[in-house]
Amino acid sequence: MTEIYLDNAATTRVFDEVTDLVAACMREDYGNPSSMHMKGVTAERYLREARETLARLLKVNEKELIFTSGGTESNNMALIGGVLANPRLGKHIISTRIEHPSVYMPIMHLEQLGYEVTWLPVGRTGLVDLDALAAAVRPDTVLVSVMCVNNEIGTIQPIEDVVRIVREKNTNTLIHMDAIQAFAKLPLYPERLGIDLMSASGHKFHGPKGTGFLWIRDKVKVQPLILGGGQQKAMRSGTDNVPGTAGMARAAMLEMKDLESKCDALYEKRDAFVRGLLDLPGVRINGGISRGSLKMPEDITACAAPHVVSASFEDIRAEVLLHALEERGIYVSSGSACASNHPQISGTLKAIGVEKRFLDATIRFSFSFDTTEEELKTCLEALAQLLPVLRRYVPGGRKKGGRRV
Amino acid sequence: MFKAFLIKYGEIGIKGKNRYLFEDALVRQIEFAMAKTGTDFVVSKQQGRIYVEMNGAFDYDEVTKALGRVFGIVAICPVVITENNEWSALCQTVGDYMADTYKDLHLTFKVFARRADKSYPKKSMEIAADMGEYLLDRFPEIAVNVREPDVSLNIEIRERTFIYSITIPGPGGMPVGTNGRATLLLSGGIDSPVAGYMIAKRGVKIDAVYFHAPPYTSERAKQKVVDLAKIVAAYAGPIDLHVINFTDIQLAIYDRCPHDELTIIMRRYMMRIAEHIALASGSMGLITGESIGQVASQTMQSLRVTNAVCTLPVYRPLIGFDKNDIVEISEKIGAFETSIQPYEDCCTIFVAKHPVTKPNLGHTERSEHHLVDVIDELMEKALASDEVIHCEP
Numbered sequence: 001m002t003e004i005y006l007d008n009a010a011t012t013r014v015f016d017e018v019t020d021l022v023a024a025c026m027r028e029d030y031g032n033p034s035s036m037h038m039k040g041v042t043a044e045r046y047l048r049e050a051r052e053t054l055a056r057l058l059k060v061n062e063k064e065l066i067f068t069s070g071g072t073e074s075n076n077m078a079l080i081g082g083v084l085a086n087p088r089l090g091k092h093i094i095s096t097r098i099e100h101p102s103v104y105m106p107i108m109h110l111e112q113l114g115y116e117v118t119w120l121p122v123g124r125t126g127l128v129d130l131d132a133l134a135a136a137v138r139p140d141t142v143l144v145s146v147m148c149v150n151n152e153i154g155t156i157q158p159i160e161d162v163v164r165i166v167r168e169k170n171t172n173t174l175i176h177m178d179a180i181q182a183f184a185k186l187p188l189y190p191e192r193l194g195i196d197l198m199s200a201s202g203h204k205f206h207g208p209k210g211t212g213f214l215w216i217r218d219k220v221k222v223q224p225l226i227l228g229g230g231q232q233k234a235m236r237s238g239t240d241n242v243p244g245t246a247g248m249a250r251a252a253m254l255e256m257k258d259l260e261s262k263c264d265a266l267y268e269k270r271d272a273f274v275r276g277l278l279d280l281p282g283v284r285i286n287g288g289i290s291r292g293s294l295k296m297p298e299d300i301t302a303c304a305a306p307h308v309v310s311a312s313f314e315d316i317r318a319e320v321l322l323h324a325l326e327e328r329g330i331y332v333s334s335g336s337a338c339a340s341n342h343p344q345i346s347g348t349l350k351a352i353g354v355e356k357r358f359l360d361a362t363i364r365f366s367f368s369f370d371t372t373e374e375e376l377k378t379c380l381e382a383l384a385q386l387l388p389v390l391r392r393y394v395p396g397g398r399k400k401g402g403r404r405v
Numbered sequence: 406m407f408k409a410f411l412i413k414y415g416e417i418g419i420k421g422k423n424r425y426l427f428e429d430a431l432v433r434q435i436e437f438a439m440a441k442t443g444t445d446f447v448v449s450k451q452q453g454r455i456y457v458e459m460n461g462a463f464d465y466d467e468v469t470k471a472l473g474r475v476f477g478i479v480a481i482c483p484v485v486i487t488e489n490n491e492w493s494a495l496c497q498t499v500g501d502y503m504a505d506t507y508k509d510l511h512l513t514f515k516v517f518a519r520r521a522d523k524s525y526p527k528k529s530m531e532i533a534a535d536m537g538e539y540l541l542d543r544f545p546e547i548a549v550n551v552r553e554p555d556v557s558l559n560i561e562i563r564e565r566t567f568i569y570s571i572t573i574p575g576p577g578g579m580p581v582g583t584n585g586r587a588t589l590l591l592s593g594g595i596d597s598p599v600a601g602y603m604i605a606k607r608g609v610k611i612d613a614v615y616f617h618a619p620p621y622t623s624e625r626a627k628q629k630v631v632d633l634a635k636i637v638a639a640y641a642g643p644i645d646l647h648v649i650n651f652t653d654i655q656l657a658i659y660d661r662c663p664h665d666e667l668t669i670i671m672r673r674y675m676m677r678i679a680e681h682i683a684l685a686s687g688s689m690g691l692i693t694g695e696s697i698g699q700v701a702s703q704t705m706q707s708l709r710v711t712n713a714v715c716t717l718p719v720y721r722p723l724i725g726f727d728k729n730d731i732v733e734i735s736e737k738i739g740a741f742e743t744s745i746q747p748y749e750d751c752c753t754i755f756v757a758k759h760p761v762t763k764p765n766l767g768h769t770e771r772s773e774h775h776l777v778d779v780i781d782e783l784m785e786k787a788l789a790s791d792e793v794i795h796c797e798p
Contacts, residue, residue, distance in 0.1 A: 323620030393621075393659055393755070 001329040004375045008204075009151055009181060009308050009366035010333055015206040015254055018247045022208060025243035033240050034231065043242045050249035057256050059189045060215055066235050067245045070212040071180040071201030072102040077214050077225050077236070078176045078197040079106040083115065083143050085223035089172050090140025096120045096128050096157075098150055098348040103178050107145065115142075125300045126155030126287050126352050130165060137169035144175050148182035148294075152348040152364060153287030154308025156186070158296035163194040174220065180204060180212075184255040185307055186263065186294075193294070196220045202244065206368070207251035211244040255369070262369045266306040267291050269373055273365070274309060276380040280387060282314030286354060286362065307367045310349075312358035315391050321363060324386050330379050333364040406505060407465065407483040410472060411569055412455040415479040415577065430580035430608070431455060431477045437642055438471045441798060452521065456484070469573055474640050476606050477583075478575030482559075485568040490525065495566060496539045502568050503540060503547075503558070513550035514540070514558050514570075521563040532560060579608030581642045586610040587720060588683035589692040590675060591634060591646065593626055595744040596694025596723055598633045599734045603722035604692050605641030612686050613637075613644050613796075614679045616651040621755070629746055631794055636740045639798035647682050650790035651675070654783050655755055661775040665761045668702045670773055672711045674784070680715055681788055690718040696726050701760040710764045 005013065014022075025046055031039030033047055047067075055062035068074045083093065095107055097119050111117045118136040121129045128146060137144070146162050149155070159177060166173050176197040179188055183198075184205035190198040197220070202211030216222050228237030271290065277283050288304030297303055313321060318334035325332055349359055365379070414431060432448050435457060439446050445460040457472070465483070472481050487498045503510065518532035527535065536558075537549055561567040589601040591613040605611050615630045631646060638644045651674075658670050679691055695703045702711070712719055723731055735741040773780075 319623065320620050323623055325620075326624075327620055393656065 004330045004378060006365045006367060006371065006375070006379060007331045007333050008368040008371070009154075009364060011203045011209065012206045012368055014203075014208060014247070015251055017254060018207060018251045021250050022243040022247040025246055029242075031242075033242060034229070043240075046242050046246040047240055050245045053249040053253050054213065057252055058191075058215060060191050061218060064216055064218055066214045066216060066232055067241065067248075068212045068214055068236060069210055069241070070203070071100075071178075071199055072212075073225075074180075074199035074201070074212045074214040075100070075102040075176075075178055076106045077222065078199055078216075079103065079143065079145060080110065081222040081225050082174050082176065082197055082220070083110055085221040086142055086174065089142040089174070090138070092116045092118070092138055092141045094118045094120060094133065094136050094141060094144045096122060096146055097351040098122050098126055098152075098155075099145065099147055100151055100178060100180070102180075103145055103147065120146075122155075122351055123300055124352055125303055126150055126153050126348065127296065127300055127303055128157055128162065130158065130161055130296060133162060134165050134169070137166055137173065139170060141166075141170055141173045144173055145178065146175075147178040147180075148188065149179075149185065149305040149308070150287065150348055151181045151308075153310040153352070154181075154305040154366075155287045155303050156182070156292035156294065156305050159193055159195070159294045161296045167194065181308070182305065184252050184259070185305060187259055190215050191217065197222070202248035202251060205251050205255040207248035208244045211241060211248040213248070263306050266367060266369055266371070267304075269371065269376055270304065270306055270309060270367070272373065273376045273380065276376070277309070277311050277383070280380075280384060282316075282387070282391075284312050284314075284358070286310040286312060286349060286352065309365045310362060311365070312354065312362045313387060314358070314361065316361050316387065317390075318361055318363050320390060321386065324390060325379070325382060328382050330382055333366070334362065406485055406502075407459075408486040409456050409458040409484040409567070410468070411482040411484050411567070412457060412472070412478055413480040413482065413572075413575070414455070414477050427477070427580060427583050428455065430582045431475070433582065434475045434477065434580045434642065435472065438475050439468070442467050442471050444468065458486075473573065473575060475580070476576055476578035476608065476640065477580035479577055480575055481573040482569040483571050483573070487566050487568070490522075490562055490564075490566050492527070492535075495560075496536065498566075499536060499558070499560065499568055500540060500543045502570075503544070503556075506570065507556065510544045510547045512555040513548045513553075514556040515549065515551050515554035516540075517557055517559045519559075519561045521561065525562050532562065536560060576606065576640070578606035581605055581608055582610055584608035585689045586612065586687055587690040587692050588679055588686065588688040589613040589644075590679050590694075591615050591630055592694075593629045593633065593744065593746075594694065595728075595735050595741065596696065596699075596731055597692075598637050598694075598740040598744065599731050599738070600692050600694040600720075600722050601637045601644075602640055602734065602738050602740075604720055605637070611637065611641045611644050611692070612683070612688060613646045614675075614682055615646060615648050616675055616678075617648050618652045618655050618755075619650070621652065621655070629743060631796060632743050633740055634794075634796035635798050636738065636743060638796050640738065644796045645686070646794040646796050648790075648792040648794060649678055649682075649787050651678075651787060654780075654787055657776055657779055657783055659755060662772045664757045665759060666764065666769060666772050667755055667757050668760045669707055669710055669764045669769055671755065672702050672707075673714045673769070673773070674780075676711055676714050676719070678784065678787055680717055682791065683717055688717070690720050691715060692720045692722070694723055694731075695721045696723045696728075696731065699728065701762045704762050706763040706765070710766050710769050713766055 029042045031043035033040055033044035051062045051065055054065055093107055093115050107117055120132050144166050146157050166175055175195040177195045179198050180201045183200040196217045198215040200213055203209040224235045226237050231237050231240055287310050289301040292303035322332055322334050428450055435448050444463040447458045449456050485502050516533040516536045518529045520529045556570050558570045584607055587609050589611050591597045601611050613634055617627050634644045634646045654674050662670050683691055698704055
């Protein structure tokens with residue numbers, strides 16, 4: 001059975017070229033960059049090259065990059081480190097109701113420390129309410145955090161508008177963008193976007209797990225969260241993850257080669273897949289239908305990222321459909337409701353108003369640039385066969401008398 | 406300090422001519438449990454006693470924990486061994502032992518002496534009396550009490566001398582392998598692992614059956630059952646877990662039978678399949694975690710209807726237990742954390758909103774009749790799907 005991996009928003013297969021580089025770095029060039037001898041110097045070269053590569057890809061200064069253990073650490077550092085380093089900017093934070101836990105948990109932590117938080121509502125396709133944003137920004141707003149691409153439904157936020165609106169009200173406010181699902185999928189240049197902080201994670205673009213980075217605009221103050229031996233100019237102590245960082249940079253380079261044309265091609269495949277899904281009975285799409293950009297679209301359904309499709313299947317339990325697809329070698333995620341304890345935040349699906357009965361009936365399909373048309377066609381065929389069979393077996397059973405003999 | 410463990414066993418001591426069978430089984434089980442500790446040890450039977458002698462360094466807590474899981478052991482006594490039996494040296498060793506073992510010697514004691522080496526210059530009574538006197542002289546705070554001593558100090562003189570006074574309780578029961586074999590219906594819940602543990606405690610070797618219903622149950626639910634089997638195997642010895650694909654039978658029941666009887670009919674087919682597996686592997690009974698009235702399929706009426714498909718005896722060690730009691734044992738054997746992981750097993754997906762609580766045997770049999778043209782083939786297919794997973798702790 002051939003494997004069809006449609007769970008690339010969870011993680012991706014590491015590129016062969018990256019594994020080779022990581023292995024070479026572990027086997028031969030295993031030195032500690034802090035060592036004074038040749039082994040250390042060689043290891044340091046890997047780091048320097050990685051830094052240069054990423055800086056070039058992002059069109060930023062290499063000094064502005066901090067390597068971390070992944071997206072979660074990048075977000076924590078940006079939010080907690082950013083807010084704590086700038087007490088004079090104020091004690092008000094703005095974010096949205098559809099952020100990833102690695103954003104809303106640190107913000108809730110800050111809330112407990114006495115910061116005031118405004119959670120912005122989102123529309124039916126997950127686009128942030130810009131009027132609410134304009135109303136929320138205050139002179140004492142220290143930080144605004146808005147994700148670029150939502151991990152559950154793939155909506156692209158109008159970051160350009162977010163920046164414009166925030167800057168109109170307050171030029172000092174720090175703007176953080178969680179680009180974990182966006183970096184190396186969409187062309188993103190944080191410096192030009194006018195944001196201050198951007199998080200990314202290596203394993204989302206065919207790099208190794210346990211790698212990530214935070215871009216911090218020059219002169220923006222962020223307090224380090226991990227203290228120790230003073231590596232990375234004391235911004236992030238701990239022995240440098242040389243193989244991981246080198247692998248991440250190589251993966252970004254490979255993934256971003258001809259990015260715009262790869263992106264166009266993937267949108268075409270996505271569009272066909274979405275049409276195919278909507279041709280099946282009892283299926284609805286959550287989030288954007290067609291291609292999105294970093295600006296607020298006229299048509300709110302034009303906000304989709306190229307690689308994520310969220311669909312709800314009437315009278316189907318997502319977990320069962322997931323395992324039924326798995327039996328055919330197709331790997332997907334269930335777009336769980338993922339409820340949080342915080343009254344103002346719930347999972348993305350709830351926040352965009354998905355009805356309760358569809359929350360447990362939602363599957364996330366996520367692609368890589370290598371996903372083929374045939375693979376998506378096979379997936380649609382599998383769904384066409386499975387849906388009627390699974391719909392016969394409704395949880396809880398038919399009512400008495402509904403017996404079929 | 407300790408060099409050996411004296412293993413005390415209860416019930417098996419009274420089994421007449423079969424005694425050696427029980428002792429040999431106990432030795433085997435001790436060896437199995439000890440092998441996991443990675444220590445160098447020898448288990449020996451000597452004069453109606455079992456000793457585990459340790460060669461080289463070992464982790465005391467790890468070894469006593471391993472021995473504490475062997476059914477048939479009533480108590481474990483850590484033993485100090487001295488090579489030098491010469492009386493004044495022996496007194497010195499025993500005195501040091503007391504000082505090391507008991508930080509505060511404001512306590513009462515009694516000396517129990519045995520002289521396996523009859524050429525030893527002192528008789529047992531003299532050893533006890535003289536050693537008592539020595540200890541009283543050396544430790545002014547200590548006192549003798551021959552009726553209810555705080556410490557029973559045992560001194561056994563043979564080529565070497567064995568000294569012990571600490572007793573760690575064992576789990577009791579009978580050594581696994583002395584009472585035949587039975588097949589456990591293992592789900593991912595709290596009850597069935599406890600049921601398996603309790604029957605194994607009576608010396609029964611356990612096999613297990615799990616009903617897997619992909620895609621309605623996940624690979625993780627199956628992994629959870631394997632994990633539970635491994636936990637029980639830490640007490641019961643290696644368990645062969647039979648994983649049966651039950652999906653088609655479940656769907657056929659759903660398609661053809663009344664929905665308030667889904668669970669009871671499903672249970673009956675599970676019992677039938679378990680019995681097939683049991684008979685093929687030489688089991689003499691089935692084991693379930695059922696407890697009267699706990700759920701709809703465990704009312705007296707339901708148990709009677711389920712039981713009707715079995716010819717082998719069905720052992721239900723938890724039948725009179727409340728949930729709290731079961732949870733307590735589950736926690737004690739270390740299964741609870743695993744049992745409450747939230748992966749659905751096949752019992753929880755195909756459940757009617759209002760299942761019948763008082764099924765009638767004739768009625769259920771008539772409902773099952775709807776399956777008559779497909780069920781033989783489905784049963785054969787299910788039995789052929791048997792995947793055996795060997796589970797060791």
